[in-house]
Amino acid sequence: MNVPAPTPEIQLRTSPHFHTSRSVSMIMRNVVYALLPICAFSVWLFGISALASLAAGAASCVLTEYVACRMAGRPASVGDFSAVITGLLLALTLPPGFPLWMTAVGGVIAVGLGKMLFGGLGFNVFNPALVGRAFLQAAFPIAITTYTPAMAVNRFVEFIPATLTLPFTRPPELAEWIQRVRVDAFSSATPLMMQKFDHVTTEVLPLFLGKVAGSAGETSAGLILLCGAYLIVRKFMDWRIPAAMLSSAFLVGAAFHLAAPAQYPNPLFVLFSGGLMLGAMFMATDMVASPVTPLGVWIYGALMGLITVVIRFLGGLPEGVMYAILLGNAVSPMIDNLTQPRIYGARKKEKAKA
Amino acid sequence: MAHVHGQELPASTAENMEAFFNGLWNQNPVFVQVLGMCPTLAVTNSVRNALAMGLATTFVLVCSNTLISMVRKLVPKQVRIATYILIIATFVTIVDYLIKAISIPVYKALGAFIALIVVNCIILGRAEAYASKNPVGKSMLDGLGMGLGFAFALTCLGGVREILGAGSFLGIHLFGANFQPWVLFLLPPGGFLTLAAWLLIFSSWKARPRKKAEALEEIAA
Amino acid sequence: MSATTQSPKSPARKPPATETASSVKMIRLMGSVSLICGLLIVTTYRGTLAPIQRNQEIIMKETVAELLPGVERQVVYGVQPAGGITVLKNLDYAGPRLFAGYDASGALLGVVLEASDRGYADVIRTMYAYSPSKQAITGFKVVELKETPGLGDKITSDPAFLANFRHLDVRLNADGTSTAHPVTTVKQGTKKNPWEVDAISGATISSRAVGRALDKSTRDLLPIVNRHLGRIEKGE
Numbered sequence: 179m180n181v182p183a184p185t186p187e188i189q190l191r192t193s194p195h196f197h198t199s200r201s202v203s204m205i206m207r208n209v210v211y212a213l214l215p216i217c218a219f220s221v222w223l224f225g226i227s228a229l230a231s232l233a234a235g236a237a238s239c240v241l242t243e244y245v246a247c248r249m250a251g252r253p254a255s256v257g258d259f260s261a262v263i264t265g266l267l268l269a270l271t272l273p274p275g276f277p278l279w280m281t282a283v284g285g286v287i288a289v290g291l292g293k294m295l296f297g298g299l300g301f302n303v304f305n306p307a308l309v310g311r312a313f314l315q316a317a318f319p320i321a322i323t324t325y326t327p328a329m330a331v332n333r334f335v336e337f338i339p340a341t342l343t344l345p346f347t348r349p350p351e352l353a354e355w356i357q358r359v360r361v362d363a364f365s366s367a368t369p370l371m372m373q374k375f376d377h378v379t380t381e382v383l384p385l386f387l388g389k390v391a392g393s394a395g396e397t398s399a400g401l402i403l404l405c406g407a408y409l410i411v412r413k414f415m416d417w418r419i420p421a422a423m424l425s426s427a428f429l430v431g432a433a434f435h436l437a438a439p440a441q442y443p444n445p446l447f448v449l450f451s452g453g454l455m456l457g458a459m460f461m462a463t464d465m466v467a468s469p470v471t472p473l474g475v476w477i478y479g480a481l482m483g484l485i486t487v488v489i490r491f492l493g494g495l496p497e498g499v500m501y502a503i504l505l506g507n508a509v510s511p512m513i514d515n516l517t518q519p520r521i522y523g524a525r526k527k528e529k530a531k532a
Numbered sequence: 533m534a535h536v537h538g539q540e541l542p543a544s545t546a547e548n549m550e551a552f553f554n555g556l557w558n559q560n561p562v563f564v565q566v567l568g569m570c571p572t573l574a575v576t577n578s579v580r581n582a583l584a585m586g587l588a589t590t591f592v593l594v595c596s597n598t599l600i601s602m603v604r605k606l607v608p609k610q611v612r613i614a615t616y617i618l619i620i621a622t623f624v625t626i627v628d629y630l631i632k633a634i635s636i637p638v639y640k641a642l643g644a645f646i647a648l649i650v651v652n653c654i655i656l657g658r659a660e661a662y663a664s665k666n667p668v669g670k671s672m673l674d675g676l677g678m679g680l681g682f683a684f685a686l687t688c689l690g691g692v693r694e695i696l697g698a699g700s701f702l703g704i705h706l707f708g709a710n711f712q713p714w715v716l717f718l719l720p721p722g723g724f725l726t727l728a729a730w731l732l733i734f735s736s737w738k739a740r741p742r743k744k745a746e747a748l749e750e751i752a753a
Numbered sequence: 754m755s756a757t758t759q760s761p762k763s764p765a766r767k768p769p770a771t772e773t774a775s776s777v778k779m780i781r782l783m784g785s786v787s788l789i790c791g792l793l794i795v796t797t798y799r800g801t802l803a804p805i806q807r808n809q810e811i812i813m814k815e816t817v818a819e820l821l822p823g824v825e826r827q828v829v830y831g832v833q834p835a836g837g838i839t840v841l842k843n844l845d846y847a848g849p850r851l852f853a854g855y856d857a858s859g860a861l862l863g864v865v866l867e868a869s870d871r872g873y874a875d876v877i878r879t880m881y882a883y884s885p886s887k888q889a890i891t892g893f894k895v896v897e898l899k900e901t902p903g904l905g906d907k908i909t910s911d912p913a914f915l916a917n918f919r920h921l922d923v924r925l926n927a928d929g930t931s932t933a934h935p936v937t938t939v940k941q942g943t944k945k946n947p948w949e950v951d952a953i954s955g956a957t958i959s960s961r962a963v964g965r966a967l968d969k970s971t972r973d974l975l976p977i978v979n980r981h982l983g984r985i986e987k988g989e
Contacts, residue, residue, distance in 0.1 A: 280712075313716065316715065316716040316719060316721060316722075317714040317715055317716035317717070318712065318714070318715065319715055321712075343712075346707070346711060346712055347710040347711065347712055348710050348711065348712040349712070
């Protein structure tokens with residue numbers, strides 16, 4: 179799980195020495211494997227537009243990383259798959275019909291601003307995919323909140339009209355198109371929007387299966403859980419982070435629900451709706467941007483769960499996972515500082531004084 | 533205040549030009565000294581606001597530098613800062629009335645930032661570092677150079693932010709109705725990003741001659 | 754000069770006599786600088802007073818003319834805390850203001866009032882035209898807002914939203930103490946009653962702020978307008 183640090187010429191380490199066959203590119207490759215089912219599901223749900231969006235995200239990230247490495251005069255780090263993951267994650271958090279040129283802008287910002295400017299993989303302060311998404315959210319607030327219904331007719335032969343918007347131009351209005359392709363019982367409003375603005379709570383089962391509107395890869399909580407479990411079982415991911423984040427979101431959501439059941443949805447809805455599952459499994463667990471101490475990891479996860487629910491319930495936006503994770507990333511060095519373990523054999527400060 | 537007692541020769545044209553261009557370019561308050569960040573980030577979401585703020589600051593700088601330079605030999609050291617602030621605050625109040633008289637929409641857009649010119653560190657900085665030690669003519673030119681340098685930098689930021697954020701320049705639409713504005717650039721984070729990009733461009737441009745010289749040295753070695 | 758520009762290294766040895774002398778000098782200098790500054794400010798204030806008032810009047814007049822098409826003459830009233838009204842000569846007035854507009858024949862076209870409430874980013878200030886004969890809001894304009902460009906600022910341009918205010922029912926209740934129905938903002942497409950405001954989807958917070966502002970203003974001010982309607986109609 180080591181993060182690559184700049185290699186000094188001679189390395190001195192005290193024993194014990196472990197040998198591990200895990201390299202960065204191997205971990206990253208497994209994360210890609212874990213993401214592939216989610217990508218496939220989003221393509222099945224939203225059609226070729228989702229596929230094009232995933233391709234645009236991955237391509238722009240890889241290209242940016244390549245160019246940035248060339249400009250910095252460093253060997254290209256494209257082979258370690260991390261840029262591909264950033265691109266896929268970015269596309270999975272965007273609406274399926276998001277204009278491709280905007281996705282590409284997001285990819286350039288994610289890798290350029292979120293990662294390479296800090297010094298590349300291992301030095302990024304924030305999860306790069308979310309840096310890209312935060313930029314897009316602030317730059318194009320309308321496009322990023324324009325969702326289209328799942329299971330539209332012709333989704334495998336026809337692009338969502340907004341997808342192919344020319345660069346620097348406004349995506350077309352989708353209301354008419356949605357009326358034409360919509361299949362009954364599939365709304366273009368996301369469950370979170372329906373909850374926030376109309377106080378309609380979606381049932382848990384559709385959220386678990388994922389046949390609802392939303393960002394391309396966030397809809398099926400069940401599938402994301404499954405793919406995350408693969409990484410946890412193979413020990414490529416710290417299970418404490420999603421556990422802490424999800425349980426804290428659940429508990430805070432339950433507290434709100436108990437205090438005012440009419441106003442706030444039940445905690446299971448909180449858990450399975452929106453990007454919480456995808457964020458907790460694949461973005462909060464960014465190895466570089468999360469704390470390293472076991473206690474720190476619990477604090478970090480709990481904090482993100484709390485912020486997510488607070489933004490959803492008390493803020494102006496329907497979804498808060500992105501900002502919660504970015505804030506968690508921002509404080510994770512401080513959490514690390516506060517939770518340094520005692521060196522074995524050293525006494526606690528108070529005792530030493532006495 | 534060592535050379536206050538020195539005799540005053542009329543400054544040469546070259547010296548005057550230097551006092552002027554120093555602020556405009558070599559010691560640009562925003563791009564080189566990185567001073568006055570508050571208005572730089574807050575009111576540059578359109579070229580009109582940036583220009584208005586730049587020119588208002590220029591007015592205050594020129595007037596305060598001139599007056600401070602005029603009274604510099606009379607002001608006791610102990611109360612100099614108080615005197616400078618009194619003079620600066622006067623001109624800020626004046627500019628506040630003037631902008632209101634010229635255009636109410638501009639006044640509303642700049643809001644509290646007009647009154648906050650008084651705490652712009654560029655102004656007190658020039659008073660203390662330059663006007664209190666130099667003759668009136670040069671102090672005035674220094675204020676003009678610094679002020680216009682500030683206005684130039686603000687307009688650079690405002691230009692990028694307005695073009696990307698609204699698709700227009702000085703309110704004139706550039707790209708037709710289909711242009712997708714990048715709302716981010718009208719918001720505060722856009723100010724930081726644009727400033728960072730300009731600082732990058734400016735410092736790499738200024739570093740170029742040095743790099744060339746280094747390369748030549750290497751070849752010579 | 755030499756007394757005041759002493760090197761700061763030797764303040765302890767400074768003779769007391771010099772100190773008082775320099776204090777007097779300091780006070781004298783600060784006094785004269787203040788005097789000059791005061792003169793400068795007063796001169797500017799006197800010089801810009803007229804243009805500033807003219808600017809404010811022009812903006813107000815234009816807004817009123819926009820909200821009451823065909824207006825020829827305007828009279829501004831200030832609402833006193835006790836509920837009375839007085840004709841204002843000067844727009845500077847701390848309380849609520851009523852801008853009455855009359856057509857060429859001198860008949861009252863309507864009254865323009867101000868309404869404001871907190872939006873998403875900052876206070877949204879609006880003006881609206883009230884027609885006493887129709888008992889309805891007949892025009893609406895946002896005069897100041899800092900809402901998110903592209904989202905909240907749709908309240909200034911969205912045609913469907915602005916259509917709400919071509920005829921928004923604000924009739925008074927039976928005893929004339931308040932409006933009969935509060936102005937309420939409803940979700941887009943669910944407007945059923947003439948006193949409801951159809952919100953813009955995607956700009957819900959700003960739309961609701963407009964509804965709240967209008968509700969508060971109509972409830973507080975329209976009873977006063979109606980009580981003094983006779984005076985306002987005559988323009989006195």
